[in-house]
Amino acid sequence: MIFQKLNFRNTRIYITGGSSGMGLETALQVSSLGAHVLIFARNPDKLDTAVAQIQKKRQNSDQRFQSMVLDVSDNDAVESTMRAAVDEFGAPDILIANAGIGCAGYFEDVSYDSFDAVMKINVYGVRNVIAALVPSMKTLGGHIVIMSSMAGLVGVFGYTAYSTSKFALMGFAESLRSELKRQNIAVSVVCPPEVDTDFLVAEAPTLPPEARLIKAMAGRLSPEKAAMAVVRTLGTRKFFVIPGFMAKASYYLARFSPGWMTRATTDMIVKWSADKTS
Numbered sequence: 001m002i003f004q005k006l007n008f009r010n011t012r013i014y015i016t017g018g019s020s021g022m023g024l025e026t027a028l029q030v031s032s033l034g035a036h037v038l039i040f041a042r043n044p045d046k047l048d049t050a051v052a053q054i055q056k057k058r059q060n061s062d063q064r065f066q067s068m069v070l071d072v073s074d075n076d077a078v079e080s081t082m083r084a085a086v087d088e089f090g091a092p093d094i095l096i097a098n099a100g101i102g103c104a105g106y107f108e109d110v111s112y113d114s115f116d117a118v119m120k121i122n123v124y125g126v127r128n129v130i131a132a133l134v135p136s137m138k139t140l141g142g143h144i145v146i147m148s149s150m151a152g153l154v155g156v157f158g159y160t161a162y163s164t165s166k167f168a169l170m171g172f173a174e175s176l177r178s179e180l181k182r183q184n185i186a187v188s189v190v191c192p193p194e195v196d197t198d199f200l201v202a203e204a205p206t207l208p209p210e211a212r213l214i215k216a217m218a219g220r221l222s223p224e225k226a227a228m229a230v231v232r233t234l235g236t237r238k239f240f241v242i243p244g245f246m247a248k249a250s251y252y253l254a255r256f257s258p259g260w261m262t263r264a265t266t267d268m269i270v271k272w273s274a275d276k277t278s
């Protein structure tokens with residue numbers, strides 16, 4: 001109903017991290033709206049299962065669906081895989097740079113290697129994929145959606161590595177938007193709050209209790225709702241998108257206080273949590 005006017009017939013959409021969570025949900029929704037969909041991720045079994053699901057949502061028999069195994073942090077692999085993707089599938093009209101990993105824990109417990117992996121996947125991974133595809137998108141123009149996070153707008157307790165990576169994407173997206181406009185490529189950056197995906201399962205064992213309380217302030221979305229915000233963005237081409245009412249409210253509170261209200265509230269929560277456990 002909400003997508004009544006959206007139609008992606010003959011539109012090629014590439015989605016990194018399309019085998020799970022928000023990426024998969026987005027792929028399912030654009031498939032039902034007529035798009036050709038190509039997804040990328042590391043695990044081939046998950047990719048096969050995802051393609052089968054995406055195919056079931058097809059709107060018409062002309063649609064094409066494919067997956068390619070790719071680690072977005074490996075720049076050589078990204079360059080060769082994207083060359084093959086453009087040859088076999090055609091250049092993307094829309095690229096959703098969504099692949100990413102979490103990393104939760106007290107700063108002192110986050111090793112150099114964990115910090116490095118988050119930066120390589122969440123920041124360099126987005127850079128690598130976009131750098132490999134911009135040359136082929138320039139001729140016809142298009143749209144690039146970068147998946148950041150609320151943790152890229154507000155520094156979150158227990159997220160030193162993750163927030164660093166997502167803040168970096170905000171600066172990257174701003175600069176890129178400005179540069180690619182004259183090549184008729186729109187850039188959007190989406191900043192969801194907590195979304196109920198495997199990401200939360202993976203971070204749960206090391207997520208500090210204080211972080212759990214603080215994250216609750218911005219609310220939690222289903223992957224379907226978060227993906228709907230992404231798909232809506234493909235229609236509006238808005239630059240900056242925060243899905244969810246509570247997340248929007250938290251952001252504007254942080255922005256217009258500016259920042260001190262979020263810091264004061266989170267400091268209070270951290271103190272309350274410490275008092276409770278002592």
Ligand SMILES: NC(=O)c1ccc[n+]([C@@H]2O[C@H](COP(=O)([O-])OP(=O)(O)OC[C@H]3O[C@@H](n4cnc5c(N)ncnc54)[C@H](OP(=O)(O)O)[C@@H]3O)[C@@H](O)[C@H]2O)c1
Nearest residue numbers: 017019020021022041042043071072099100194195197199
């Ligand atoms: N869930 C949340 O609370 C939340 C909130 C805000 C933003 N986000 C962001 O949303 C994006 C999607 O996360 P999600 O919640 O949907 O998590 P998810 O269900 O764990 O999905 C992550 C996807 O990225 C792929 N991926 C991870 N590392 C990769 C790599 N090095 N190369 C290629 N693909 C890789 C995964 O497949 P493989 O493991 O098989 O590679 C999977 O398809 C991430 O950028 C995340 O930071 C998540």
